[in-house]
Amino acid sequence: MNKTDILSDEIVGYFINGRVFDKFQAKEGYPIYIDSNEGLMIMRHTLCHILAHALFRIYKDKVSFAIGPATENGGYYLVSGIILSTYDFANITQEMHKIIDENINLKYTELSEKHIIDRMKQKIINDIKDTITVYEQGDFFDICKGPHLTSTGITPKSFKLVTVSEEIWKNEKCQKIRFIAFDTEEKLAKYEEEYRQKEQNDHRKLGKKLNLFTFSDMAPGFAFWQKKGLIIFNKLIELIQKKYKNIYQECKTPIVFKNDLWKCTGHWDKYYENMFVLDDMAIKPMNCPGHALLFNMNKPSYKELPYRIAEFGNVCRKEDQGGVQGLKRTLSFTIDDGHIFCTENQIQSEIEGLLILAEEVYQELNITNTRIKIATRPEQRIGTEEQWNLAEKALIDAMKGRPYIIVEGDGAFYGPKIEIQIQDNMSKWWTCGTIQIDYFLAQRLDVSYMDDKGIEQTPVIIHRAIFGSIERFIGIYTEITKGKFPFFCNPIQFLILPISEKSINYANKIANILDQYRCEVNTKNDTIGKKIKDAKESIKSSVIIIVGQKEEANQTLEIEYNNEKQVIKIENIEQYIHEHI
RNA sequence: GCCAUAGUGGCACAGUGGUAGCGCGUUUCAUUGGUAAUGAAAAGGUCGGGAGUUCGAUUCUCCUUUAUGGCACCA
Structure with a gap:
């Protein structure tokens, strides 16, 4: 019997009324085994202490301990006073193994005078x-509310230190040492394998592999769109444009504006460092001032409100280099931007409409995993309490039963916002859609309309975007679809594979029939097996059509869509598309 | 911007104090194929950039740049 067999029988804690207790805190209850989620959590938490213990042994008084929680796949400890590199991992891991081998019993006590508490x-x-409460193991102790294993010896060695990074915790620079841990080596290996698989679907890799988009050292943080990627880009814009019909006026505003404008809006003071400034002008970091100017040039009356302007506007922001992340965070991006100029009474119905619009778009793209955040008034803000109350209430009322998360104090300085987030390949949430209420900009830029009494009034501005940054959205969407885009935006809708060169003419004939679609013929001198492999792995077309001499003789074709193969007559192609796609 | 790690032909990777290798892709030739890699040959890099140590550096040191992970930031 090996160690893992014993372990799976090991009770590491108890459930009492749905809460988790370790064996120090409870003597009975519904048992928790180490291989359960809660058991793993207890084990990982103990590993955090073992990690800290090892650091304490190696670095002695130099190291100071902040916090060390368990996480979804492992845990970390945040320490200060030392700077680590991954080269130190071997040494630390060895010390951790030693602590496990020593099989030190943990002690659970209350904080007492004898404990000398470190600075952090x-x-x-x-x-x-x-x-x-305090958990002690030998010469190490940690303030901790648990739960923990009863001794270090129970902890499996199936863990791995993975990264070290700097993190600011309570205004102090700390080192975060992260590990992954599972109850068996097999599970650890499986996790690592899954992780590697996910890395293959990183949008940056897929973008290169599928010739969608790429990057260059000569323009860090800016994307190069290739033919195929640009098709996706444009098709997504088209999707939005269809929704705009009769509701929004699409426009195109200048790409640079006088610095005076940015000084007037407040961007100059707040974001100067993040703007591309060219002499007395600057590249726009946002589209709103342009839209506000446009509104004022038209001076609509109250009868024309809500006045909705939209633009697929390219903006440039000089972000800190460390934050750039492929398409997800670029220095130049295109916002499917829109601004609604309206009265306070119109806010809520506008927001309801926007939520429905966003839901429609996300549904059409088959993005089901979304969440909505409402960010409320921050400490630094402008506007009256009354305005904030009204704006926040409008956002919440517009939710109409949809689930949402309130993030207190996370709103913009000019108004609260709704953020629609989607999850990437690595389960990270990204804000795409956004709806923001703004009481400030219209005032600053003297934007006004004439009310029914002939008096000039300042409208409320709602900033809104469905994709947010189209670049970011495509980055995440590439990962969600694993590079196989739906028919309407797939760069290659039909890929025709002739069995041999003898069938190229027939393949071209079919391509002609499909002229109105994006269609490609693989004319390479490869075997059909190779062509299929390429089609599935590095072209990822929506439909694969295979033709050989047999098909030509019968005037048929083999068509594969959604992993379903069918042989159809050449004259029935349109019918097939109509019925299946 | 901060901490860590890395940067080798178009792509993805080996490797070494004595001026570089594999695979994919590309080109050519043969093959004309029946459902996830047909065979052979060839071309292609001076090892991100700069400085230093050394008889000699792609390899060691420093600076710089870019990328990746994390933090901060994200109008």
């Missing part, structure tokens, strides 16, 4: 209202 821990203690 002091920062936590003030926040703890309950009794402060």
